[in-house]
Amino acid sequence: VGIITGYSNGWFGPADLITREQLALMMMRYADYLGLDSSARADISGYQDEGKVSDFAQEAMEWAVAEGILSGKYNQTQLDPQGTASRAECAVIIQRFMEKYME
Numbered sequence: 001v002g003i004i005t006g007y008s009n010g011w012f013g014p015a016d017l018i019t020r021e022q023l024a025l026m027m028m029r030y031a032d033y034l035g036l037d038s039s040a041r042a043d044i045s046g047y048q049d050e051g052k053v054s055d056f057a058q059e060a061m062e063w064a065v066a067e068g069i070l071s072g073k074y075n076q077t078q079l080d081p082q083g084t085a086s087r088a089e090c091a092v093i094i095q096r097f098m099e100k101y102m103e
Contacts, residue, residue: 021057
């Protein structure tokens, strides 16, 4: 259904660790798949590492922050977009999504 599409080079990488920006993109695609409104965008320019957000994930990161699904780290100063999402971070992000949209 297009929630996970793999890398632009055609590889999928099922054993790769997931980044925070990849997770945000998958959550936004899932919201779209469910027919939910994913048009919200937050200004993420205040985060120290906003410039590290990949082009493919820019809108998804803005959406995830706007909806409160993804929050900053280190006293809300960094998004850590290319940092590996730990199991705990994945669980929290999925829980926030479910609390926002599934109740």
